[in-house]
Amino acid sequence: MKLVKAFIRNSIKAYVYFREHTLCSILNLINFYLNDVEYLNFPITKGIIHINNKGKIKIGKNVYIISGTIHNPVGGSQCHLLTKTKANILIGDGAKLSNVMIYAFESVEIGKDVLLGGGCKIYDSDFHSLVLEERLEQIDSHIKSKPVKVCDGVFIGSQSIILKGVTIGKKSIVGAGSVVTKSIPSCEIWAGNPAKYIKKIPGMETVLDKVP
Numbered sequence: 501m502k503l504v505k506a507f508i509r510n511s512i513k514a515y516v517y518f519r520e521h522t523l524c525s526i527l528n529l530i531n532f533y534l535n536d537v538e539y540l541n542f543p544i545t546k547g548i549i550h551i552n553n554k555g556k557i558k559i560g561k562n563v564y565i566i567s568g569t570i571h572n573p574v575g576g577s578q579c580h581l582l583t584k585t586k587a588n589i590l591i592g593d594g595a596k597l598s599n600v601m602i603y604a605f606e607s608v609e610i611g612k613d614v615l616l617g618g619g620c621k622i623y624d625s626d627f628h629s630l631v632l633e634e635r636l637e638q639i640d641s642h643i644k645s646k647p648v649k650v651c652d653g654v655f656i657g658s659q660s661i662i663l664k665g666v667t668i669g670k671k672s673i674v675g676a677g678s679v680v681t682k683s684i685p686s687c688e689i690w691a692g693n694p695a696k697y698i699k700k701i702p703g704m705e706t707v708l709d710k711v712p
Contacts (some may be wrong), residue, residue, distance in 0.1 A: 524548055537581075539563075547578070555583035555604065562591035573600045574618030574658050587624075592652065593648070596683075607647035613618065614650050617658035624648045624664045651686070660695075671701065 504639040528545045539559045547568030551557070566572045567579035572703025580601045583589055587604040591597070592612040599605075600616045602608050605625035610616070625645035629635050634642040646665035650656070654668050657676030662668070666685040674680060675698070685689050689698040 512536065542619045548579050550580045550582075552580075552582045554585045555587035555589075557583060557589045557591075558579055560595070562593055562594050564596045566598040568599070572618050574599070582631050605643065605645040609647070609649045611650055611652035611670075613684045615655045616650075617656055617660070620656050621660075622648055622650070622661070622662040626664065659690075672702065 511695040513599055523548055525542070525545055528549050529542060532539065532542075534556070535551045536552060537551060537557045537559065540605065543559055543565050545564075546566045547567055549567045564580055569577055574657070577599070579597060579599055581589055582601075582603045584605045588607045588609075589602055589604050590591065590609045592610055594613040595610050595616070596614070597610075597616045597620075598618045600619070601621040601623075602610075603621075603623050603625075608622050609623050616622075624647055625643055626645065628643035630644075633644050634640060644664065648662055648664065649667045650662070651668060651670040651672075653671040654673070656662065656670035656674040657678065659676055660674050660678045660680065660683065662665075662674075662680045663664070664681075666680050668674065668680070669684055669686030669688070671687050672684050673689045674684070674695060675689065677693070678691050678695040679688065679693040681693045682694075686693070687701045689701060690696060691698055
């Protein structure tokens with residue numbers, strides 16, 4: 501009986517591993533190909549990544565992407581990478597993304613070794629005009645956008661939102677649930693809605709390089 505239970509248990513583990521690694525990787529590989537996603541080496545993926553690329557998406561080496569609540573119950577239900585025409589999403593080497601939404605009207609750049617916690621959202625536009633009459637038009641074309649840059653070594657906590665025109669300096673940390681509306685210098689901790697300066701990262705108090 502113990503041998504039967506062990507066989508069933510190992511068979512289930514093998515099936516789950518195949519489904520969540522091999523099968524998902526194959527489907528993501530096809531999805532990358534159909535959406536013209538460029539990569540230096542194919543990222544490690546868990547779950548199916550939703551991609552709609554009308555511009556350019558480029559992924560560096562050793563990137564790790566989690567998509568789906570079965571792999572991480574924190575955050576959204578899936579990882580989304582979306583670009584409008586002529587827009588760019590650039591993801592640097594060693595970046596780790598979990599159930600994130602990145603939507604580029606112009607440009608979103610993620611640096612090396614960046615960690616984006618579960619459910620983070622990065623938007624480089626307002627999506628709609630700020631003027632009611634313009635929003636009521638059949639095609640809302642008066643949309644403001646400005647590039648977003650997340651520099652090397654940044655950690656953005658779960659459910660945070662990064663808005664247009666923001667640059668987050670090297671090694672800085674954004675607390676969970678924050679809404680970042682303005683740029684953050686290097687080596688600082690910010691949190692809140694809207695995000696505000698909390699303190700220097702311990703051990704980095706004397707760092708003078710505030711501009712990435």
